[in-house]
Amino acid sequence: MASELHEAIFMAKRERHKNLFLNYRNLNIFPVELLRDEGMQFLERLFMKRNSLTTLPENLAQKLPNLIELYLHSNNIVIIPQAIGNLAKLQSLDLSDNALQVICPEIGQLRSLRHLRLANNQLKFLPQELGDLRELETLDVSVNLLRTLPERLHQCLSLQCLTADRNLLHCLPRLLCLLPDLSELSMAANCLTSLPLDLGRCMELQFVFVDNNAHLKGLPSYLYNKVIGCSGCGLAAQISDLKQLCLTLGDVTVPLPSEVKAIGSETDRVLPLEELACRVLHAAHSWTSKDVRFLTPFLLPKSLLDVVRSPLGHCHRCSQPMFTIVYPKLFPLRETALAGVHKRTTVSFVAYCCSSYCLRTFDLQG
Known part of the structure; x- marks a missing residue:
């Protein structure tokens, strides 16, 4: 076996091979x-x-400065050295099926990386520096121990496919909804109780798989016309987090995302002053940010500026940003045209509206 390995490497060096296959060699140290x-x-x-x-x-x-693709699937790798960040040309890195417990922040230096596979390890968290991978198109972190995803993941502006099946995720960062090229999102078999209000608003997102999240009872109505997988959802008898506001229609009760702190109804005629102020500030901030005459777009306390910049979501009828209150409406899936397609589920679609008027006039199939 050793002689075969030496011969393979010797031939590759002599003939200047661009590809080298050292799979199934029973190697315990790097040659x-x-x-x-x-x-x-x-x-x-x-x-x-x-x-x-x-x-x-x-x-x-x-020693391998021109490496573009590195495949290390199914080894016993426990740690990745910080020097991994020096592989400046690396575009594909596969570390699936190893024993990784930590990913070093230096992975964010792989600015050419397009495909990163970390499935089936022992990762409990991911570094925020993943958000620096602006060329990243595919990220697979399935079968780990993740409870959250990095807040900065929305900065991976080229991300097209995100897979995080079989983790311990309770929620998704709502800024993921801003990813312009995300076309496939898979979060099956986690601990999700809700999804971001704007999930599915981006036209590029066409495939969403959240199967076997037993406590997930509500899907944003933006997903109604998408390809969705929700088998095994909503089957839990009890709501897992009593701190979440809930929406009830008959025998259907759906917990809302934890960031939703107030809900309105069809009988409300006037918006709360706090919500009106946020909408006005948001509109002014957006206008001044686009006008080159304003060198400092807006002078607000950082806490308030963060609220104005990042609305809870956008009205599912008119796209008005919402900040402090939403007007939700339930559409049990069993009562929609999709009832025959999704049988082993009790989820409902939730339309999040900006006012009682939009709530009354919202049409799920419109």
Whole structure:
């Protein structure tokens, strides 16, 4: 086995191969032949799946500076060295099926990275620096121990596919709804109790899979015309978080997202003054931010500015930003045209509106 390994590396060096396959070699340390002398400056793709590696060498980027793809699926890697951030040309990194408990912040330095696979590890959190990966298109963090996703993940402006099945997630950062290119989102088999109000508002998002979240009873009405997977949702008998406001229609009770602190009804005729003020400030802030004549767009306390910049969501009828109060309406899935498609679920669609007028006139199928 050792002689075959040496021969494969020797041939790759002599013939300046761009691809090197070292899968199924029973390796427990990184081959030193790859790192000797000048290394393999020409190598672009390295396949080392199903070995027994526990770590990577610190000088990997120095010896393999032109590496574009690195596949380390199914090893025993416990830690990734900080020097991983020096692989400036790396576009695809597969670390699935290892023993990772922590991902170093330096992974955010991989500015060319497009595909990152971290599924089936032991990760309890992800570094905020993932938000620096502006070229990232695919992120798979399934089968870990994650309770939250990084708040800065919405800064991955190229992200198209996000998969986080079989974790311990209770909610999603609402700013994920801002991702302009996100087309597929999979959060099956977590502990979700609600979804962001604006999820599905972006036209690019076409596939949303939240199957087997037993406490998830409400889907934003934006998802009505999407391809959704919700089998096994809403089957829990009790609401898990009593701090969440709930909406009830007959025998259907749906917990709302925890950030929703007040709800209105069809009989309300006047908006609360606090909500009106936030809407006016938001409109003014948006206007001054776009006008180059205003060098300092808006002078507000940071706490208030954060509220104005990040509404709870947008009205599902007229797209008006909402800040302190929403006017929700339930549409049990069993009473919609999708009832025959989704049978093993008791979820409802929730329309979040900005006023009693929009609430009364909202049409789920319109």
